[in-house]
Amino acid sequence: MASSPDAACRHCPAERTAGCLSAAQVAVVACAPLLLTLAWTTAALVQARPYDRTAQTISVLAGRGATHSWIMAAGLLLAGGTYLGLAVQLRVLTARSRAVLAAAGTGVVVAALAPQPVQGSSPVHMGAAACAWVALTVWPLTANLHTAAQPLPRFRVAVTGVLLVQLAWFFLQLIDDGAFLGAVERLLMLSQMAYPTYVARHLRRPGHPGSRRRQPHQGRASEAVPRPAV
Numbered sequence: 001m002a003s004s005p006d007a008a009c010r011h012c013p014a015e016r017t018a019g020c021l022s023a024a025q026v027a028v029v030a031c032a033p034l035l036l037t038l039a040w041t042t043a044a045l046v047q048a049r050p051y052d053r054t055a056q057t058i059s060v061l062a063g064r065g066a067t068h069s070w071i072m073a074a075g076l077l078l079a080g081g082t083y084l085g086l087a088v089q090l091r092v093l094t095a096r097s098r099a100v101l102a103a104a105g106t107g108v109v110v111a112a113l114a115p116q117p118v119q120g121s122s123p124v125h126m127g128a129a130a131c132a133w134v135a136l137t138v139w140p141l142t143a144n145l146h147t148a149a150q151p152l153p154r155f156r157v158a159v160t161g162v163l164l165v166q167l168a169w170f171f172l173q174l175i176d177d178g179a180f181l182g183a184v185e186r187l188l189m190l191s192q193m194a195y196p197t198y199v200a201r202h203l204r205r206p207g208h209p210g211s212r213r214r215q216p217h218q219g220r221a222s223e224a225v226p227r228p229a230v
Helices: 005-011 013-018 023-045 058-062 070-089 095-113 123-142 154-176 181-202 218-224
Strands: none
Touching (some): 023 058, 023 181, 058 181, 070 095, 070 181, 095 123, 123 181, 154 181
């Protein structure tokens, strides 16, 4: 039977210390969506010009014409850096999974460092943002452990399906300059950030508070391994 993240961390001594996350690291990942929400809420409040949170994207808040654009840029850098850190740390995941997550984090960082101009649009910003959106959408399908080949859990397929629907809705709003563009973008981003948080929680390093399962007896490990959790 395929191993779960918890079981993978417990049964491999090398991964137990280098491939899983500490409680503090899990907390950082879990707080990333909250801090990003705080960033775009605060940035919207300090704008000197009228800003429509429903229709306008967060790129406007980080753009060159925004008031205190560093607030939104800092939130994006934090989110992107979090996923780059996850890609480096989660060695229990396959190289492909970590590469997709790293691409998402890099896209967010580049989008923050290449803000939209006052007039027109930045191809670098839009390309980097699109890379991040797509990578985070398909990442649940790639989030595999270093184990033998295993069937793709329905949960991950369902998560990806929901994200694909939201991504398509967002791109339709973007193409038509829709009235709900900003709201759909925020919903998409928070939905995309939920699954990395879920994975980080399940890959918590044993021995920290909150790791509730007992380490199974080595001779009966196969009986104690639960169903895949990512």
